[in-house]
Amino acid sequence: MSAEIIDGKKLAITFREQVAQEVAQFKEQSQIVPHLTAILVGEDPASAVYVRNKQRACEKAGIQSTLKRLPAETTQDKLHKLVQELNADQSVHGILVQLPLPKHIDEVAILDVVNPLKDVDAFHPENVGLIVQGRPRYLPCTPYGIQQMILSTEMETAGKHAVILGRSEIVGKPMAMLLIQRGLGADATVTICHSRTQNLKEIVQSADIIIAAIGKPEFVTADMVKPGAVVIDVGINRVNEKLVGDVAFDSVKEIASAITPVPGGVGPMTIAMLLKNTLTAARIL
Ligand SMILES: Nc1nc(=O)c2c([nH]1)NC[C@@H]1CN(c3ccc(C(=O)N[C@@H](CCC(=O)O)C(=O)O)cc3)C=[N+]21
Numbered sequence: 001m002s003a004e005i006i007d008g009k010k011l012a013i014t015f016r017e018q019v020a021q022e023v024a025q026f027k028e029q030s031q032i033v034p035h036l037t038a039i040l041v042g043e044d045p046a047s048a049v050y051v052r053n054k055q056r057a058c059e060k061a062g063i064q065s066t067l068k069r070l071p072a073e074t075t076q077d078k079l080h081k082l083v084q085e086l087n088a089d090q091s092v093h094g095i096l097v098q099l100p101l102p103k104h105i106d107e108v109a110i111l112d113v114v115n116p117l118k119d120v121d122a123f124h125p126e127n128v129g130l131i132v133q134g135r136p137r138y139l140p141c142t143p144y145g146i147q148q149m150i151l152s153t154e155m156e157t158a159g160k161h162a163v164i165l166g167r168s169e170i171v172g173k174p175m176a177m178l179l180i181q182r183g184l185g186a187d188a189t190v191t192i193c194h195s196r197t198q199n200l201k202e203i204v205q206s207a208d209i210i211i212a213a214i215g216k217p218e219f220v221t222a223d224m225v226k227p228g229a230v231v232i233d234v235g236i237n238r239v240n241e242k243l244v245g246d247v248a249f250d251s252v253k254e255i256a257s258a259i260t261p262v263p264g265g266v267g268p269m270t271i272a273m274l275l276k277n278t279l280t281a282a283r284i285l
């Protein structure tokens with residue numbers, strides 16, 4: 001049996017069309033145009049691609065998008081001041097500081113300056129705290145998109161074992177928080193595995209849902225996957241100029257019940273959720 005391929009690109013288009021409708025309605029009622037400003041520091045080519053994809057998606061949904069491009073040598077102070085300016089700018093509803101920032105910048109210190117009401121990534125500690133307490137203001141884009149993809153499979157998540165590979169602040173940790181909440185697409189029993197985990201293979205073998213976000217190409221192999229598991233691949237690794245996920249797709253798809261491809265999986269859904277959050281930001285500001 002071959003797995004259902006969860007088409008993130010197609011699902012993302014559906015969400016984006018929904019957001020576009022809501023944006024049009026919101027504009028008519030309020031005369032306000034939702035506005036996302038992204039900050040891109042340096043010349044990382046992958047970051048440039050992601051930011052371009054985000055901008056294009058905004059424009060298609062009727063959301064204004066501005067890109068602030070800064071050179072790699074930008075100082076902490078300069079970046080800090082730019083964020084403060086955007087905080088004060090009434091026409092800006094969402095602020096996204098594209099990660100990673102250059103090594104000489106203290107990333108956390110910059111993210112802490114973003115007005116929590118404009119923090120459409122949900123990286124600010126106030127927003128993280130609200131998520132942990134089960135009363136989110138914004139849901140973090142990648143975990144939110146993944147939850148929607150799991151919901152699209154109509155697999156019951158309640159009581160199931162979800163194993164997350166990776167403990168990052170952007171994916172692993174917030175993903176765990178969403179999956180242990182009460183409610184639809186949640187109520188799971190969650191394990192987070194990371195570089196120091198013992199018996200990792202055995203733990204992953206017991207998973208009903210596997211979320212791979214460790215940045216190691218094709219780390220999850222068929223022998224680690226329980227038949228019928230749902231497999232979500234967050235990895236985007238460039239290997240020999242090709243994009244490869246954290247899952248060995250060709251072999252795992254013969255064992256899983258559903259699996260996300262790379263590209264065309266989690267990435268496009270991340271962007272769709274960013275648009276949703278930007279509309280939310282315009283509504284609450
Ligand atoms: N402040 C901040 N917020 C983020 O949400 C954020 C970030 N920084 N830094 C990097 C990660 C990664 N991320 C992706 C977004 C879109 C695709 C995407 O569009 N992927 C396509 C194309 C991939 C490609 O061609 O390279 C796909 O998977 O089909 C991927 C990855 C957002 N992130």
Ligand SMILES: [Mg+2]
Pocket residue numbers: 101102103104105106107
């Ligand atoms: Mg740093």
